[in-house]
Amino acid sequence: MKVGGKRVMLCSCEGTMPLDVKALARALGTEPPDQVYFQLCRSQVDAFRQAAASGEELLVACGQEAPLFAELARLAEAPEPVCVDIRDRAGWSGEAARATPKIAALISEAVQEPEPTPSVTLTSAGSVLILGRGPEVLEAARRLGAERAVTCLLLPGHDGHLVPPPVRALGLFRGKPLRASGHLGAFKVSVGELAGASPSARGALSFDGAVGGRDLAADLVLDLSGEPALLAPRDGWFKMEPNDVVALERALAEIGGLVGEFEKPRWIKVEAALCAHSRNGQVACTRCLDACPSGALSPQGDAAAVDAHVCGGHGPCASVCPTGAIRFDVPAGNGVYTRLSVLLETHRGAGGGSPVLLIHDGQGAEALAALARFGDGLPADVIPMQVAALAALGPELLLTALAKGAGEVLLLADPAKRHDLDGVRAAVALANRVAEGLGWACRVRLEAEADPTAIAAFLAAKAPRPVEPAAEFLVLGGKRQTLGLALTHLHRHAPAPVAVLPLEAGDPFGTIAVDQAKCTLCMACVSACPAKALSGHPDKPSLGILEVNCVQCGLCRVTCPEKAVSLLPRLAFGSEARLRQVLKEEEPYECIRCGKPFASKSVIERMTERMSNHAMFKGTGKLDLIKMCEDCRVVAQYQLEEGARPLAGAEPPVTRTTEDYLRERDEKG
Structure with missing residues (x-):
């Protein structure tokens, strides 16, 4: 059996799944396989060797x-x-007999060739900076020091009974960390009141006089200080409480393995x-930064710019971006939409039947495996799709899934990553506002x-009927x-379509309201609009x-000098939303x-009103300069009376020519 140019080898896992x-071959549009293996990984492994x-x-x-x-x-x-x-x-399920469509979908998804993911290289020589106050600092340094260049920084208030090591193969300092920057392989910690350990300390550690502020560099940082974090979480910076022995051992x-060059996805x-x-x-917009x-x-x-060396691939920036300027690029391009379409189609x-698209990350995969091993497994119409970062999902993917035939979209998140989910919560809320506003029940x-x-409890509910017909775009x-x-597809086939759907502040659709009395048509908002709306x-x-095109970013509102613009979040489905509205x-x-049109009436009238009492426009005819085009204004400025000409000088001398000199010579003759 071949699918997508690949030979498919099926195994019943010792007969534990039907x-x-x-039916599977028909669903995949191919011929049935010659053999379904019983134990391909053990007794029939030679069949795989031959195929390979x-x-x-x-x-x-x-x-x-x-x-x-x-x-x-x-x-x-x-x-x-x-x-x-x-x-x-699929196979280990109480509904395994009905799971053939899902198995076909999973196989079809697996044969898709993803685009190569760009990567960034991090280089680490393994040097370690350890921050802390107690004996755990020196113990960690002792364990790492045999193979690593280690520097210890004891913070103010450190244990005064610490004994220096008999052979000092590490840097030992005291000081107050002020700030930090960098990434794995290139961390820098700025330290105030830095003092080096005294070489003649006989009992407990003592330190020389402080030398002021200095920067300490390291490839890796182990923070045992118990203080608030100097940096947001990132690769190579290990922070834990000083008494958390398990976390310290893991760190x-x-x-020990972070030496060399490492590739991480961009x-x-x-x-x-x-x-x-x-x-x-x-x-105006700081959503991704926040x-x-x-x-x-x-x-x-x-x-906004991203430091690819620091980025941890959490993804909420992509979810909250209203314009699509930030895109989560793993898999590269539109690979996630290809997988989604193949699964549902x-x-x-x-x-x-009516499918539930179950989107999860790696942690969710472990939970689903446990559900199959110790429970009834996934229902036949629950289709799992694993993504690199659940928090990166935005309303565009959720609504596309509904348009392409998912009866319901369920996002299964890791409880330990709740802090990353605000953006995807907003995306879920927006998708449901759209679905409910068009006559469907909550779908996400x-x-x-x-x-x-x-997980089994909330998967038990049957999904509502999907959108029909499913979108094929x-x-x-x-x-x-x-x-x-x-x-467009959801509105076209909605049970209760509406022309305009009210939304909430922060949703990335809408228009603006303009105060007619305040607006001077200066067009500052037009030059500021990033979406060409x-x-x-x-x-x-x-x-x-x-x-x-409007994304409700608010740049027009903050740019307007007259404060005449306000945002109006809504979703308009009519054709007028695609046409320029005045x-x-x-x-x-x-x-x-000269009669040449050169500005709006509002601008000239507002400027005339505001400048009427200004000292530069006192005097006959000066205020009229505002009412002239750029050409006439220059001419008029030099036609004003002598005393009113700010750039006036002495009369220039009369130019003398050769004829003048010859005439004077003849007259003197």
Whole structure:
């Protein structure tokens, strides 16, 4: 049996799960396999060796023994097989007899070829800086010092009875850490009142005089101080309470392996041109900066920039970004949408019921495996999909899943990562506001749970009927384009479609309201808008909005000098949202000398009113300069009376020519 160019090797795991291979082959659009293996990883392992030696690309329907099959392929100098777990996710279930559509979906998903993920290289020589006050600092230094360059920094108030080591193979200082920066392989801690240990200390440690502020550099930091963190959590910085022995042992073991070069994914991709952080010094959107738990994002000009060496791949920045300027890029491109589409389309094509798309991360996979081993497993129509970071999911993916036929979307989060979930909670709330506003019940749930029994309880409920027909659009664009496709499909097939759906403050859709009395049509808001939602008119003073582009970032509001703009969150489904709508328009002001239109009436009238009592505009005709175009204003300025000309000087001398000199000579003749 071949799927996607790969030979599929099915195993019933010693007969513990039923496999209807004929129905499975029909669902996958291929021929049934010649054999379903009983124990491919043990007694029938030679069959895998032979298949690997043939050079065929293989897909093995077993997740548990993936390391074994990878090693056998390596020994055979064959490509590493793709391994997919159909047992814990489908075969070991109280509804295994109905799980064929789900098994087909899981196999179809597994054969998709993801785009290569960009990476960043971190280099560590293994030097360690240990912060703390008690004997645990010197003990940790002793254990690491044989193989690592270790520096100890004892904080003010340290144990006064500490005895220096008889042979000092480490840096030993006292001082107060002030701030820290950097990443694995390049940490820097700024220390105040730094003092080195005295070499002649006979009993307890003593220190020389402080030398002032200094920076201590290290590849890794072990913080046993018990003080508030100097840095947001990141790779290479280990922080724990000084009396947490278990955590300390884990840290020492991990530090021992952090020497050399390490590749980590470049988790985040930033498109600065779309960023709504600021324009012209006016700050509006700080959602990603506020959401990032590792401190990897910072303002750079008008946009947010990411330090890929610091970024830990948590993902909430991508979830909360209203424009799509920040994208979670693992898998690269639109790979997650490809997987989602394949899962739902294959399940539906194989005759599956109303599916629940269960999205989880690595921790969720462990809970689902426990549910299969010790419980009834997943229901037949619950389709699991693992992602790298649950917190990176935004409303665009949730609404796309509903549009493509998921009866319900369930996000299974790790309870230990609750602090990362504010962004995805907002995405879930927005998706449900849209679903309920269009006549469906709540369709998206977020559950932070690791207990298999509790997970089984909330999976027991049947999903509502999915959207029919399911959407077939391809996701090729960014966040806003994807949202537009999903919303259009959901609205077109909604039980109770509405023209305009009110939303809440912070939701990334809407328009703006303009105070007609205050607005002067200066167009400051147009130049600030990062989404190209606001525009002027080439022939007359006019402010318009393309509502489908508005992300409610607020840059127009903070930029407006007259404070005439307010945000109006809503979701408009009509065609007018895709057409330019006029917010304010007026006749142009014509130059009082030449009649040329050069500005809006509001601007000229407001400037005339404000400048009427200004000292520079006192005097005959000076205020009229404001009412002239740029050309006439220059001419008029030099036609004012002599005393009113601020740049006037002495009359220039008359130019003399050769004819003048010749005439004078003849006259004197």
